[in-house]
Amino acid sequence: MALASGGREHFGWGADRHMTADLFxxxxxxxxxxxxxxxxxxxKFPEYPRPKAKKKSHKGEKKRRLSVAEIYKQLTARR
Incomplete structure (x- = not known):
């Protein structure tokens, strides 16, 4: 879910954390x-810091489906 939302900075950002940030x-x-x-x-009060979502490109490109092995490789890759 985090990778679909925009990357590693979205790990831990479930519905509960989004609701807490909105409440703040x-x-x-x-x-x-x-x-x-x-x-x-x-x-002016500062907003709660949230991870930025990646912008989707709509250039007529078809989105390729990822296999379970590819998702696992992305999650376990060291950066």
């Missing part, structure tokens, strides 16, 4: 929206 961002936005900031304006 929602709490920051709620704080920003309801705070008493005065004339200065609300500060």
């Amino acid at each position: 961002d929602a709490l920051n936005q709620n704080t920003r929206a309801t705070g008493q900031w005065g004339k200065k304006g609300a500060p």
Whole structure:
């Protein structure tokens, strides 16, 4: 699943971690929206760091299916 999402940096990013990151961002936005900031304006809170997804190329290329052996080779390769 991680390789399909974009690479090794996606390992460990299941639904629970995505929901936690979304909750963190929602709490920051709620704080920003309801705070008493005065004339200065609300500060910009940083978003929770997430891995970047690879962009898919749509140049008419057919996606090749990977065998189980090829997926295993990618998962166990040392970088």
